[in-house]
Amino acid sequence: MGLSGGTTPLGAYALIAEQAHTLDWPTIDVFFGDERCVPPDHPDSNFGAVNKVLLARIANRGARIHRIRGEINPVDAAAEYDRLLREFAESRRSPVFDLVFLGMGGDGHTASLFPDSIAILETEMWAIPAFSAALDSWRVTMTPAALSNARQVTFLVTGSGKADALLHTLEGPHNANRFPAQAIAPKSDAVRWIVDSDAAGKLRRSYSSAT
Ligand code: 6PG
Numbered sequence: 001m002g003l004s005g006g007t008t009p010l011g012a013y014a015l016i017a018e019q020a021h022t023l024d025w026p027t028i029d030v031f032f033g034d035e036r037c038v039p040p041d042h043p044d045s046n047f048g049a050v051n052k053v054l055l056a057r058i059a060n061r062g063a064r065i066h067r068i069r070g071e072i073n074p075v076d077a078a079a080e081y082d083r084l085l086r087e088f089a090e091s092r093r094s095p096v097f098d099l100v101f102l103g104m105g106g107d108g109h110t111a112s113l114f115p116d117s118i119a120i121l122e123t124e125m126w127a128i129p130a131f132s133a134a135l136d137s138w139r140v141t142m143t144p145a146a147l148s149n150a151r152q153v154t155f156l157v158t159g160s161g162k163a164d165a166l167l168h169t170l171e172g173p174h175n176a177n178r179f180p181a182q183a184i185a186p187k188s189d190a191v192r193w194i195v196d197s198d199a200a201g202k203l204r205r206s207y208s209s210a211t
Contacts, residue, residue: 002097002147010050028063030065032142035047036070074140077129079127081127085126104169107134108179110147113130114132120144120177120180125143127141127143128141152188160201162195162199193207
């Protein structure tokens, strides 16, 4: 599985930790959709946040954790992760991932695929360095090709701050440069959006809802 960074999914990851006994962890490889270019113990580290609520709690269960090394040069970290993903893919039938979790920012970005960035246009590499001007920080991100190489992609989006981006992403014209989550298109077409009523507040179409 590929895990999203950010804060929204941390509650879901904590639930997975609570249900850890129900999963066959030696069969599970955990990857990260993106990482901030900071050490793993830095407060901004996606690995650090996920480690606290999930990975440290399943440490002795046999899962293989594949961390993006945010502490090294972004170009080297991206090249290393690209190689790692390709080696892993060689040992798998297609698609590479069974499940990819993603979030979405209020500007419509997902992973570290920011609007109007060249990262969205990348068709060869599976992991690349990405600079966020808004956040003035370097990241490493899986590309749309890698994130789409999945049986199931689940977006977790909450809060009214995401309502405009969600409306444009789900109901607006296709414009992946402006709304990068639209670039995530698994062959299985299995993209699921789990959103709260605040984030869904501007949606016009009807969708299946779960309570
Ligand atoms: C990251 C994530 C990013 C995140 C969105 C939403 O590294 O921050 O990969 O894409 O999913 O920014 O973040 P929140 O869940 O914190 O709102």
